[in-house]
Amino acid sequence: MRKSTVVCALLLAGCNRHQSALAPFGLEARSTLTMTMVLVIGALVIALGVAAVYFLAVRAPEGRLDHAGGMRMVLWLGAIVPSVVLTALLVWALPAMRPLPETAQNLRIHVEGEQFWWRVRYQPQGQPPLISANEVRIPVGRTVVFELTATDVIHSFWIPGLAGKMDMIPGRTNRLVVKADKTGTYRGVCAEFCGLSHALMAFDVIAMEPASFDAWLAASREPPIRTQGRGAALFAASGCNACHSLTGGESIGPDLTRFGERSRLGAGILAPTVENTAAFIRDPHRSKPGARMPSYSAMPEADALAIARWLKEAGR
Amino acid sequence: MSLHDQDDPALREAQEARLRKVWEPPKGLFLRWTDTNNNRVGVWYVLTAFGFMLFAGVLALIMRMQLAVPDNDFVDAGTFNQLFTLHGSVMMFLFAVPMFEAVSIILLPQLLGARDLPFPRLSAFGYWSFLIGGVFVSGSIFFDAAPDGGWFMYPPLTTRTDLSGLGADIWMLGLSFIEVSSVAAAVELIVGVLKCRPPGMRLNLMPLYAWYILVVAVMILFAFPPLIAGDVLFEMERLLDWPFFDASRGGDPLLWQHLFWIFGHPEVYIVFLPSIALFAMLVPTFARRHLLGYPWIVLAAVGTAFLSFGLWVHHMFATGLPKISLAFFSAASEAVAIPTAVQIFVFIVTLWAGRVVWSTPLLYATGSLAIFVIGGLTGVMVAVAPFDWQAHDTYFVVAHLHYVLIGGTLMPLFAGLYYYWPLITGKKLSDRLGRTAFWLIVDCH
Numbered sequence: 163m164r165k166s167t168v169v170c171a172l173l174l175a176g177c178n179r180h181q182s183a184l185a186p187f188g189l190e191a192r193s194t195l196t197m198t199m200v201l202v203i204g205a206l207v208i209a210l211g212v213a214a215v216y217f218l219a220v221r222a223p224e225g226r227l228d229h230a231g232g233m234r235m236v237l238w239l240g241a242i243v244p245s246v247v248l249t250a251l252l253v254w255a256l257p258a259m260r261p262l263p264e265t266a267q268n269l270r271i272h273v274e275g276e277q278f279w280w281r282v283r284y285q286p287q288g289q290p291p292l293i294s295a296n297e298v299r300i301p302v303g304r305t306v307v308f309e310l311t312a313t314d315v316i317h318s319f320w321i322p323g324l325a326g327k328m329d330m331i332p333g334r335t336n337r338l339v340v341k342a343d344k345t346g347t348y349r350g351v352c353a354e355f356c357g358l359s360h361a362l363m364a365f366d367v368i369a370m371e372p373a374s375f376d377a378w379l380a381a382s383r384e385p386p387i388r389t390q391g392r393g394a395a396l397f398a399a400s401g402c403n404a405c406h407s408l409t410g411g412e413s414i415g416p417d418l419t420r421f422g423e424r425s426r427l428g429a430g431i432l433a434p435t436v437e438n439t440a441a442f443i444r445d446p447h448r449s450k451p452g453a454r455m456p457s458y459s460a461m462p463e464a465d466a467l468a469i470a471r472w473l474k475e476a477g478r
Numbered sequence: 479m480s481l482h483d484q485d486d487p488a489l490r491e492a493q494e495a496r497l498r499k500v501w502e503p504p505k506g507l508f509l510r511w512t513d514t515n516n517n518r519v520g521v522w523y524v525l526t527a528f529g530f531m532l533f534a535g536v537l538a539l540i541m542r543m544q545l546a547v548p549d550n551d552f553v554d555a556g557t558f559n560q561l562f563t564l565h566g567s568v569m570m571f572l573f574a575v576p577m578f579e580a581v582s583i584i585l586l587p588q589l590l591g592a593r594d595l596p597f598p599r600l601s602a603f604g605y606w607s608f609l610i611g612g613v614f615v616s617g618s619i620f621f622d623a624a625p626d627g628g629w630f631m632y633p634p635l636t637t638r639t640d641l642s643g644l645g646a647d648i649w650m651l652g653l654s655f656i657e658v659s660s661v662a663a664a665v666e667l668i669v670g671v672l673k674c675r676p677p678g679m680r681l682n683l684m685p686l687y688a689w690y691i692l693v694v695a696v697m698i699l700f701a702f703p704p705l706i707a708g709d710v711l712f713e714m715e716r717l718l719d720w721p722f723f724d725a726s727r728g729g730d731p732l733l734w735q736h737l738f739w740i741f742g743h744p745e746v747y748i749v750f751l752p753s754i755a756l757f758a759m760l761v762p763t764f765a766r767r768h769l770l771g772y773p774w775i776v777l778a779a780v781g782t783a784f785l786s787f788g789l790w791v792h793h794m795f796a797t798g799l800p801k802i803s804l805a806f807f808s809a810a811s812e813a814v815a816i817p818t819a820v821q822i823f824v825f826i827v828t829l830w831a832g833r834v835v836w837s838t839p840l841l842y843a844t845g846s847l848a849i850f851v852i853g854g855l856t857g858v859m860v861a862v863a864p865f866d867w868q869a870h871d872t873y874f875v876v877a878h879l880h881y882v883l884i885g886g887t888l889m890p891l892f893a894g895l896y897y898y899w900p901l902i903t904g905k906k907l908s909d910r911l912g913r914t915a916f917w918l919i920v921d922c923h
Contacts, residue, residue, distance in 0.1 A: 235823065
């Protein structure tokens with residue numbers, strides 16, 4: 163039963179290309195995958211070896227092994243061989259801990275974990291910062307430095323296909339240096355239990371060609387042109403703008419400036435359709451228990467739909 | 479020819495009656511619970527710990543039910559958080575550690591030829607503390623007030639009173655009782671091993687079980703105080719608003735992680751070594767010869783205990799600590815595999831040298847070894863920091879620790895149960911049922 167489950171899980175992992183340490187798109191994840199293969203094969207060989215020795219041991223007739231022989235075996239198999247194997251493993255594996263080389267010119271992306279979403283600030287060298295949320299875009303082939311922190315509770319920033327995880331701890335700023343080598347849309351998640359909706363705290367990672375990344379960054383500096391219709395009026399009248407910025411400024415809740423171009427709603431959990439957005443506005447806790455956003459259950463559905471439509475169309 | 483006093487049968491009978499009176503267990507509906515005899519208290523202790531294991535097992539079943547299909551609404555998110563927090567806390571604090579103390583309270587005096595442990599009332603005190611704390615913590619789930627911050631209770635999620643409710647206080651206060659009872663049992667067992675041996679039984683002649691218990695009890699004395707200190711800081715932050723773990727007011731959330739894991743890692747060996755101690759008793763019996771390498775086993779146990787205090791940071795590889803310290807703890811975490819390997823191979827060569835009798839306890843020991851080796855090897859894998867950055871906080875670690883605990887704690891306890899049952903009840907457990915149960919466990923695994 164369990165074996166077939168394991169096989170299924172491996173097959174599923176094989177299919178999952180957007181959130182898997184087994185489908186790397188970055189340098190660190192790639193070298194860790196190689197290391198994983200070596201470790202798995204090594205562990206299998208040792209486990210089978212111990213099983214074989216045990217089998218021989220229980221089948222051997224009495225007295226086949228005398229005291230001195232037994233103690234030699236303990237010395238070799240129990241102490242010397244493990245010491246040599248483990249030392250070799252350390253010497254081989256520890257250099258992989260060295261972070262990628264970085265310079266002051268590298269793009270820095272500041273990500274802050276919040277219950278239960280991600281505040282993202284791009285800080286390109288020599289340019290003003292760009293604020294976004296719940297989505298991280300990185301250029302392929304360039305070194306990127308993530309600066310990771312949190313304000314409320316501990317979160318952990320994990321893009322399995324790109325690199326290992328790094329905790330986001332209030333009061334500390336951890337650095338994670340990465341380099342993507344394959345374009346595509348991937349997924350990152352929170353890997354430290356952070357409350358009710360911990361399992362619903364994810365984000366999209368879009369690895370782009372450097373040129374298109376630069377173009378996107380430049381284009382994103384201009385706030386999108388918005389119509390001044392019913393949606394805009396309702397957005398202001400309902401107080402949405404108290405928490406959500408539409409102009410790339412600092413805000414309490416997730417920035418919505420380029421909401422229209424995001425591929426997921428509510429930190430990587432829902433398809434960003436107008437209906438889902440409207441439902442999220444009226445009752446965020448149904449899809450995200452414990453979220454800080456208040457419910458707007460008294461808002462008529464038509465109004466919520468109007469706001470959602472307006473937010474969506476403002477994206478390019 | 480004058481008779482010696484002791485040759486008078488009536489006198490001897492009277493002496494025996496007086497002795498029996500002194501050692502008579504208290505009777506009566508209430509007074510029977512004031513008993514302090516190690517046999518009685520030990521049996522209560524074992525049964526209570528076993529009850530908590532069944533309870534936490536049911537919690538796990540409910541969790542697996544919830545996880546059986548995606549988007550299940552069998553339990554809600556809040557209940558689920560309470561379930562996994564309580565499952566981990568109960569298994570660790572109310573089953574694994576107390577079970578070892580319980581078994582030792584029963585077995586140790588018998589193995590050392592003593593009438594009782596040195597402080598019978600301390601054993602009883604420990605038991606009642608354990609029962610009260612345990613019922614307090616596990617009962618909270620029936621009032622929807624169970625702790626919900628994970629069994630590791632990382633602040634600030636658990637210290638901020640706006641983010642976590644009464645559950646965190648219940649965890650801290652309830653488990654303080656368990657800490658008291660564990661330290662009480664540790665003192666009891668250390669003094670028991672050192673002072674209650676029969677004349678002529680020097681330390682290097684003790685049954686290995688007593689050696690392991692001595693090592694583990696000393697570990698408890700060093701491992702629990704950091705946790706108790708952490709608990710005190712934690713409650714002071716929650717109740718008095720003293721910001722030990724609040725970064726915005728000068729505290730540091732990582733302080734808790736250090737305090738918790740410098741307890742938490744030795745804890746793993748605190749629950750693992752006593753089970754290996756059971757192996758050390760039953761393997762020679764069913765290999766029909768004495769154990770090879772007594773000093774090796776003792777040194778390996780002491781070495782494991784010593785190393786286990788120097789590798790807590792492998793639970794914190796992803797917290798952004800300096801890489802050089804990660805390298806140190808990575809090396810220490812791998813080094814602990816060496817004394818463990820020595821112990822395993824001592825058992826294997828003993829079986830090799832002897833004539834194996836396939837009894838039920840040995841069957842369980844074999845199964846447990848197979849499972850534990852997988853747990854140990856995955857443990858070496860996660861000790862490699864770069865691999866751990868991917869595997870940390872995933873099902874890989876969940877699987878690793880369950881392999882270690884089922885192979886290294888639970889199955890050896892079953893082996894010990896079949897082995898020592900006759901000592902306690904005077905009857906042997908059914909071999910047929912034992913084997914059926916074993917194959918059920920292995921099959922469902």
